[in-house]
Amino acid sequence: MPARLVRRHPIVVFYVLAFVITWLGWIPQALHSRGLFPFDHPLLGLLGGAGPTLAALIVIGVLKGRDGPRELFAPLLRWRVRWPWYLFVFLFWFVVAAIALGVGALLGQGVPSIPPGVWPALVPIFVTMLLSNVWEEIGWRGFALPRFQEKYGDLSIAVIMGLLWSLWHLPLLLNPTSPMSGLPWYGEILFSIALTVIYTWLYNNTRRSLLFVSIFHAMSNTMAYVLLEGGVFLSSYIFVVGVTAVFAILIVLVYGPRRFSR
Numbered sequence: 001m002p003a004r005l006v007r008r009h010p011i012v013v014f015y016v017l018a019f020v021i022t023w024l025g026w027i028p029q030a031l032h033s034r035g036l037f038p039f040d041h042p043l044l045g046l047l048g049g050a051g052p053t054l055a056a057l058i059v060i061g062v063l064k065g066r067d068g069p070r071e072l073f074a075p076l077l078r079w080r081v082r083w084p085w086y087l088f089v090f091l092f093w094f095v096v097a098a099i100a101l102g103v104g105a106l107l108g109q110g111v112p113s114i115p116p117g118v119w120p121a122l123v124p125i126f127v128t129m130l131l132s133n134v135w136e137e138i139g140w141r142g143f144a145l146p147r148f149q150e151k152y153g154d155l156s157i158a159v160i161m162g163l164l165w166s167l168w169h170l171p172l173l174l175n176p177t178s179p180m181s182g183l184p185w186y187g188e189i190l191f192s193i194a195l196t197v198i199y200t201w202l203y204n205n206t207r208r209s210l211l212f213v214s215i216f217h218a219m220s221n222t223m224a225y226v227l228l229e230g231g232v233f234l235s236s237y238i239f240v241v242g243v244t245a246v247f248a249i250l251i252v253l254v255y256g257p258r259r260f261s262r
Contacts, residue, residue: 007063011147013059014056014143015144018139019051020051021048021050021051024047025047026048026171027171028040028044029175029177030171049133049135049136052136052138052143053136056072056143057072072142076210080207081205081209081212085212088202089219096247097226097236100236100240103242104235109232109236113230115230122222129218130214133214134210134217137210137217138210141203146208148160153258154197154204155252155257158196158197159196163189165195183237187237190245191240191241195248198216199213199216201255202216204259204261
């Protein structure tokens with residue numbers, strides 16, 4: 001890949017590589033689930049999830065040389081922030097799920113019965129999610145976001161990154177074996193944009209810590225696991241999206257569209 005192209009358009013090159021690498025893993029899996037590809041393998045899933053980090057390593061290696069990876073991974077060790085941020089990343093999704101299920105119950109969906117075995121599994125599920133989700137955050141927030149912020153306001157960034165993030169998930173939406181395949185496309189797009197607002201706000205206010213955005217990401221998928229096991233993942237989804245969107249709107253109203261921080 002020409003170094004000149006990377007230096008002139010690092011974000012564009014990063015996103016192209018992230019999509020290509022991820023889809024090389026996820027598209028064969030989606031095709032296999034429909035009987036159109038001869039095999040599936042866990043390494044394809046790992047390749048898909050690691051796409052953003054691998055793309056970031058390639059681009060930052062061209063931009064910064066041997067110092068690039070150190071700069072990329074350093075924010076993973078930023079843990080010294082005020083204690084309310086710890087509460088936020090670990091409790092936010094429990095509150096969102098409680099509100100969403102409460103609204104659903106008021107509208108006649110009933111209260112789900114979570115299998116007893118789900119709760120002891122939360123810690124290992126969270127650790128598994130953290131180890132898998134961090135490879136997204138290294139790319140999206142570790143590489144792309146700070147470079148976007150050199151030119152654009154946070155609201156514009158959230159819309160751009162949210163739309164691209166939603167498109168990046170497309171093979172999962174088309175894979176019948178993925179829980180995401182049953183989600184309405186409009187809800188997934190709105191959710192991606194609202195989440196990107198929150199991720200950007202969290203990143204700005206935790207000293208640009210990849211650790212906190214990765215924990216937040218892992219907690220969201222851990223709660224999705226709980227809802228999935230409770231049989232309400234799809235029925236509660238639109239309420240989860242609604243609560244998340246309201247919180248994102250409040251961030252924009254409080255901080256303004258330019259930068260989600262004081």
